[in-house]
Structures are given as C-alpha cells and as structure tokens.
Amino acid sequence: MKKIFLLIPFLFLFISCEKLIMPKSESADPVKVFDTLWQTIDRGYSFFDYKHIDWNAVYQTYRPQINDNMTDRELFAKCAEMLRILKDGHVNLRAGFTTSYYFDFYLNYPPNFNKEIIDRNYLRGFEVTGPLYHSVLNGNIGYIYYESFARPFTDDQLDAVLARFNAISNLKGIIFDVRDNGGGDPANAYRFFKRIATQPTLLYRTKYKNGAGHNEFSEEQESIIEPVTDKIRYAGKIAVLANRKCYSACNFFVAGCKAFPQIKIFGDQTGGGGGQPTGFELPNSWSVNFSGSITTLPNGFIIENGVLPDFPVSLSAADEALGIDTIIEAAKASF
Amino acid sequence: MKKVFLLCSSIGLVISLMAQESSFRRTNNPVMRYWAISLGNSSQWMYDEAVSFVRYKGSGMAPALGLIKESDRKYREFFFKPTFNTLSTDRSNELRPMEVKTTRILLDYMYLVKIRPWNDKIKLYAGADFNWLFNLKRAEQLDNSQLLYDYSLSIGAAGKIDRSVRFKNRNCLASADLRLPLVAHIARPQYLNRIEFIDPKNDFVGDLFRNSTLTSFNKYIRVITGLSFNYPLFNKNVLKLGYSWDFYKMRTINSVYSAEHLVSISFLSNY
Numbered sequence: 001m002k003k004i005f006l007l008i009p010f011l012f013l014f015i016s017c018e019k020l021i022m023p024k025s026e027s028a029d030p031v032k033v034f035d036t037l038w039q040t041i042d043r044g045y046s047f048f049d050y051k052h053i054d055w056n057a058v059y060q061t062y063r064p065q066i067n068d069n070m071t072d073r074e075l076f077a078k079c080a081e082m083l084r085i086l087k088d089g090h091v092n093l094r095a096g097f098t099t100s101y102y103f104d105f106y107l108n109y110p111p112n113f114n115k116e117i118i119d120r121n122y123l124r125g126f127e128v129t130g131p132l133y134h135s136v137l138n139g140n141i142g143y144i145y146y147e148s149f150a151r152p153f154t155d156d157q158l159d160a161v162l163a164r165f166n167a168i169s170n171l172k173g174i175i176f177d178v179r180d181n182g183g184g185d186p187a188n189a190y191r192f193f194k195r196i197a198t199q200p201t202l203l204y205r206t207k208y209k210n211g212a213g214h215n216e217f218s219e220e221q222e223s224i225i226e227p228v229t230d231k232i233r234y235a236g237k238i239a240v241l242a243n244r245k246c247y248s249a250c251n252f253f254v255a256g257c258k259a260f261p262q263i264k265i266f267g268d269q270t271g272g273g274g275g276q277p278t279g280f281e282l283p284n285s286w287s288v289n290f291s292g293s294i295t296t297l298p299n300g301f302i303i304e305n306g307v308l309p310d311f312p313v314s315l316s317a318a319d320e321a322l323g324i325d326t327i328i329e330a331a332k333a334s335f
Numbered sequence: 336m337k338k339v340f341l342l343c344s345s346i347g348l349v350i351s352l353m354a355q356e357s358s359f360r361r362t363n364n365p366v367m368r369y370w371a372i373s374l375g376n377s378s379q380w381m382y383d384e385a386v387s388f389v390r391y392k393g394s395g396m397a398p399a400l401g402l403i404k405e406s407d408r409k410y411r412e413f414f415f416k417p418t419f420n421t422l423s424t425d426r427s428n429e430l431r432p433m434e435v436k437t438t439r440i441l442l443d444y445m446y447l448v449k450i451r452p453w454n455d456k457i458k459l460y461a462g463a464d465f466n467w468l469f470n471l472k473r474a475e476q477l478d479n480s481q482l483l484y485d486y487s488l489s490i491g492a493a494g495k496i497d498r499s500v501r502f503k504n505r506n507c508l509a510s511a512d513l514r515l516p517l518v519a520h521i522a523r524p525q526y527l528n529r530i531e532f533i534d535p536k537n538d539f540v541g542d543l544f545r546n547s548t549l550t551s552f553n554k555y556i557r558v559i560t561g562l563s564f565n566y567p568l569f570n571k572n573v574l575k576l577g578y579s580w581d582f583y584k585m586r587t588i589n590s591v592y593s594a595e596h597l598v599s600i601s602f603l604s605n606y
Binding site: 019021022024028036044095187190193203204206221224225226252276277281283284286289292293 | 380382386387388390427428429430474476478526527528531533535536582584588594
C-alpha cells in the first residue's frame, strides 16, 4: 500500500509535463518565417478577389528567392516587397528595426491640403475643444478641423462645439474638415453621427473573414446609427472635406457621411482603408497587420480603395499662392 | 515580484509556526470548516494559435481565497483563484518584445463523497467538480487583434486520496486530487481575434457568448491535478503547502494549449 501511495506523486509529475503535449515553437528560420507570413495572409486577407490578386502565384514568385542564409534585413526586404503587391495601407510588417508601409494611396496624388493656409487664414483666433479645432468663418459658418480619429473627443466636448455653432442665429452650415486625417477609432465618427441622425440610419455593411478560404466570410453585419435626443444636436447643413490622406477610420467616417442627405463631401477621393486591420505574430518575433473584413456602402460599393466626393474640388496653385483654400471656399459657397 | 512573494510567504510561515501547538485539538463537531487564504507562484505555459505558433511562458503572483468544509463522509471546497502573469518567449527582444499579459480568473467548486475506507490511514473520495475559467490575454503587438480569451464553464469528475502522515510529532495529511471536466461551455476569440470596432453597437461580451459552444473531450481536454500537505497548527487551523497543475486544450478555429504550475502556501482558518 505504501508503495502505491508513493507512486502517486511520481504519476502526477509525469502527467504534469505539458512539453510532451504542446506543439513545439515553429522554427524562426527565414524560410519558415516567410511561409508563415505568406500563409497568414493567405488565410486572413480579405481583398484577394476584389483586387484580383493570385496569391499562389505570388508564392511561386517569391518563395524561390528565400533561403535560410538570408540576413534579417534581406528577408524583411523580400517580405515587404511581397506585401506591397496587396496595395493596402493596412498591411504592415513590423520587424522592430523597421516597419513596412504602403503609402501610395496618397503619395501618388496631389495633397489638396495646406495646413499653413488653414492655420493662418481659416483658424486664426480658433478655439480648441479636446482634439477639435474650430472657428467661425464669415460670422455665419462653423469650421471644425479634426486631424486624427486616434485622438478621441467626448460627448461633452462635442456638446461644447455644437452649442457654440448653434448659438449663431444666422448659421449657414458647418464645415467638418478631415483632410490629412489618417484614421484611428471609428467610434469618434459614430459620436458625431448620433448628433445629426434623425432616425436609425444604415451607414454600411461589413463582412468579416471567418475561415481560411479566400471567400470564407461571416454574414454581412449592418452598422446602424441610432440618434441621441438627450444631447446637443445639429440639424443644419454640413460640408465634409476629404483628401487622399483621409484613411482607415477617416475613410469609414466619410463613407458614413454618404448616408446623411444633409452632408455633402468636398475635395478629393479618400485614400481608402476599408478593411478592419488584424494582426498575427511570426515565429521570429516580427508581426504582420492586414485587412480582415470588407465594408460596403448600402448600394454595394466597396470602400477599400476610397470614397468619392459629391463635389470633386482640387486645391488650385493660384489660390494656394494667395492663401486661399479652394476646397473650403467651394464648401462655403454651397451653403 | 518574486521578492514580494518570498517575503509574504516567509512572514506567513513564521507567524504560523510560532503560534503552533503540539497536536490537534479534539473536537466534538464532526464537521470542519475552514476559510483559506493562499499565496502562490503561478508558472504558465501557452501555445495560442491566435497569437502565433510559438510557445510562451512566464510566472507571476497567484493569491487565492477559499472555503473548505469536511465531515466524516463529505469533502467540499470552493476556491477563487486570480493569477496575473506576463508571458514571453525566448525569441523576444527589445525591438520586438513578444509579450502576452494574462489575467486568469478561476472559480472552482469540488464536491466529494468518501467512497470506501481503504484503511485507517488512507481515505478515498470521489465526486464532481464545477469550474469556471476566464483567461483574458492581451498581446499588444497584434493591434486590433490584441484581446484574446479562453473561457470555460465545466462540470466533471473529481477524486481525492488522503493519507495520514506522522510528521514532527503531528498528525499531518498528504493529499492528491484529480479533476477531469466532462462537459463544458467554452468560448474563444472569433477568427483573427476580431472585435467589431466597425459596428457602432459593438458588444464585446455579447460576441463572446455568441461565439461559445457546448462541448466535451472532442474540443476541450482539461486535467487538473493537485498535491498538498496539511500541517496542523493551533486551534484546529492548518498550514497547507500545495502544488497543482492545470492543463487544458481548447480546439476551436484557433486552438490553444495552456498549462499552469501553481505552488502555494495556504493558511486554513477553522471557524
């Protein structure tokens, strides 16, 4: 009996060896890292069909260029080159010593924004409420500049701004300028939309990757804004200003604006970024971000490559030389 | 963290030993009840396919609170065990720290009945175990995919062997126990660990339960083993040294393997 009892702790120690049960860590050799990266994108990226990308062919092209004698920088360069084929600003490879980006969505287009002109001629004497810079143009037009959806504003801050504009008796409209806004948290857009929605409003539909196949997606989910009635609302006209650097959450914001008849979009097409970024870690400590969903407007338009303005306007060089923002002037004239 | 743990453990041990008496007091009450307060060191291993294909490990503090009730025929215990760990890998570096912070909350209720008197020194128990586990993990390097969780609510079989041991002129108790969940309600993150930020009505908790499933060994394998040594103190209080191993595998769209080694010292206050 004693022997049996003494055996029990040893039996437990034997059981308690998770190393026998858990899979071993994958190799961090360049070939394995490359394969994991390619496979992660293959299983998770959402826009292969939309962008007509043959990912298997990409593998056939790049895999022979990878070997286990490569340095980290050589491997990174090849991986980053492969990822640029996706033409997606939400795709980043992060290696610590550097990060790969795709910025062609705005670098290949005119900027249509000059912050100096805004600061000197449109925001002079501005008020700042949280991340919202605002001023009154011509005594009867509200102007808000919001530079990043990564800087959240609160309901109280929005109340303060809207109360300021609502107090102007002859207010013609509000210009909401999101040019050069690279995104952040879409919740800030929803906070604004709730103040102008008069009924539950469908902004867009989103389907998420839910399996490894290129066409494995969840059911489409509707993003619906419910109006708020217990906070300060705004019922007048709104002009939203956009450019190519308006990306990700900013792109979602401009896309959502399309659902409200009182909002008109001026400027350039947005830069895009219509997939929700998701991440995965590679065996050598690098990580990769990529789009894992597809969002469409109620009419079926996919917003990945940007949202078109209602009134395309470019910043003219002549106006710029005079300190005039052509796009703001077009928005002012529309009220 | 280790220093704090060692200091607290030492203080607890010294206080307990200084106050000890030479033997158990006999009681007429056949039911013994204890409050248990415990401090331990949790050493965790993780292989989570929703993070990467790399093993993570780390250790941290593991306090616990519990209630124990035992009679000649039954043994019941309830424990609340939160543990807080930061897991990493041997491939982590300053430029790319591979870290996963875990907050693991465990509620466990074990109900056992003495099944047969083996002999004067050995008692055998068998019964059921109810276990609720929520292991929230945060891997900041994954940005929008950084929040992960392992959730389970399970019912299973449990057993325990007690053996009386004479140690330092005291009647001590050495125990080994085993818990095997048979049926469980489990949940893991959705594919790509998505949280639906795009949805204005994003409901993280609601999504968690929508993504749950009732399952058994086919998707959820878990083994919890324990070894303990109870040393009697003054006034029917007990000092308990324990070691437990808790391993589970959840086979979902991204499988996870997790193991925890917990070494603890507990003070059982009789009431």
